[in-house]
Amino acid sequence: MALRDWDLWGPFFFIVFLGLTLSWSASVKKSEVFAVAFALLAAGAVILTLNVLLLGGHIVFFQSLSLLGYCLFPLDVGALICMMENNVILKMIVVCVTLAWSSWAAYPFMSSAVNLSRKALALYPVFLMYVSVGFLTIAID
Amino acid sequence: MEESSYSNLSTSHLLGSVPAVTNEEKKASYEVPEANMQIFPPNNGSGGGRGRGYQTLEAPTEEFEQQPPNNWSGVFSISSYTQYFNVDTDVVIYRLISSFYPVTGDFFSKIDANPDLYGLIWITTTLVFMLASFGNWATYLMQKHSDGTTSWSFDVGYINAAAVGIYGYAVVVPMSFKFLLQYLGSNASLVRFWCMWGYSFSIFIPTALLLLIPVEILRWIIILIAGSASSCFVALNLKSYIEGANDLKMMVVAAFLLQMALAIFIKVWFFP
Numbered sequence: 001m002a003l004r005d006w007d008l009w010g011p012f013f014f015i016v017f018l019g020l021t022l023s024w025s026a027s028v029k030k031s032e033v034f035a036v037a038f039a040l041l042a043a044g045a046v047i048l049t050l051n052v053l054l055l056g057g058h059i060v061f062f063q064s065l066s067l068l069g070y071c072l073f074p075l076d077v078g079a080l081i082c083m084m085e086n087n088v089i090l091k092m093i094v095v096c097v098t099l100a101w102s103s104w105a106a107y108p109f110m111s112s113a114v115n116l117s118r119k120a121l122a123l124y125p126v127f128l129m130y131v132s133v134g135f136l137t138i139a140i141d
Numbered sequence: 142m143e144e145s146s147y148s149n150l151s152t153s154h155l156l157g158s159v160p161a162v163t164n165e166e167k168k169a170s171y172e173v174p175e176a177n178m179q180i181f182p183p184n185n186g187s188g189g190g191r192g193r194g195y196q197t198l199e200a201p202t203e204e205f206e207q208q209p210p211n212n213w214s215g216v217f218s219i220s221s222y223t224q225y226f227n228v229d230t231d232v233v234i235y236r237l238i239s240s241f242y243p244v245t246g247d248f249f250s251k252i253d254a255n256p257d258l259y260g261l262i263w264i265t266t267t268l269v270f271m272l273a274s275f276g277n278w279a280t281y282l283m284q285k286h287s288d289g290t291t292s293w294s295f296d297v298g299y300i301n302a303a304a305v306g307i308y309g310y311a312v313v314v315p316m317s318f319k320f321l322l323q324y325l326g327s328n329a330s331l332v333r334f335w336c337m338w339g340y341s342f343s344i345f346i347p348t349a350l351l352l353l354i355p356v357e358i359l360r361w362i363i364i365l366i367a368g369s370a371s372s373c374f375v376a377l378n379l380k381s382y383i384e385g386a387n388d389l390k391m392m393v394v395a396a397f398l399l400q401m402a403l404a405i406f407i408k409v410w411f412f413p
């Protein structure tokens with residue numbers, strides 16, 4: 001599987017790019033926005049992986065970090081589109097579509113890693129992280 | 142009568158095991174995994190065969206039990222913390238729903254065999270996210286409602302304030318209650334306190350949604366109702382846990398007041 005060749009350059013680039021895009025779109029406190037976005041995504045990926053491991057799931061730590069980072073790509077595209085225009089309704093539609101795309105990409109990996117009775121427990125934090133990033137993208141103007 | 146019922150039983154599911162002389166033998170072997178919670182990893186319903194295989198390995202599990210107090214190598218390995226996350230989805234949902242009705246103080250008896258830290262971590266994280274995002278949205282709505290001007294901009298400081306406030310409260314308050322109770326004589330379990338306080342925050346999550354309504358008096362009513370519900374949950378459970386010395390009533394009152402103070406802090410800081 002392609003997952004065996006995990007790497008962290010892609011996730012690093014996507015996280016920094018998302019932080020930069022959000023920071024560019026912000027009108028005040030730009031550096032704080034970047035710091036919050038970067039910390040949220042980086043720490044979030046680590047914590048999500050630890051969550052699956054603590055629930056008794058079977059994943060490889062760096063494979064999971066790599067996958068969660070690469071699944072940020074749709075949100076990157078969404079943030080770029082939202083930076084370039086100001087209509088709130090359009091932003092919401094774009095963010096919803098990219099959020100669904102990211103979740104759909106991360107879902108098979110995360111759900112297959114844990115026991116069936118704990119699937120929702122493992123998937124909910126992934127959903128929470130992507131929704132919070134999506135909300136940041138909409139709200140920052 | 143009994144002979145006929147015995148001959149009607151299908152025994153195809155007993156193939157491979159010792160053919161049951163009576164039905165009770167099969168029931169006895171099923172009771173063992175339920176009763177003994179010390180076996181690691183515990184036996185789920187779905188891992189029946191594997192679980193029985195683990196049951197026979199008595200020695201390693203006993204070593205595991207004695208390991209944490211003796212050396213520190215268990216601190217940095219994941220497997221020593223897995224015991225606090227040994228819950229299924231339906232268990233978590235059941236505990237969540239039971240934390241919404243604070244009338245009976247029996248939460249500790251529900252979590253006694255299996256306290257979990259999953260609820261604490263993810264309920265507080267959800268609450269931090271909700272406070273930051275809905276707080277910003279609420280200030281936007283209030284400005285639109287009163288001024289009509291659009292000088293609002295997203296305040297990232299809300300995320301920092303929410304994280305420090307909620308995580309700090311959720312970690313420090315149960316710890317201080319545990320150490321205080323231990324100092325005063327009765328023993329207290331830190332994990333159970335963390336679990337209970339964690340689930341007490343679940344009421345604030347729909348409250349954050351309701352506080353979006355830009356009517357000031359309604360916001361105060363909502364937060365007071367939610368605050369008192371959450372505080373009653375904490376106070377009743379703490380009372381039933383202590384159930385002993387009379388002079389510990391002050392702790393129950395203190396817990397109630399602290400939770401009300403948290404509710405008022407939420408209203409004043411994030412939904413002004």
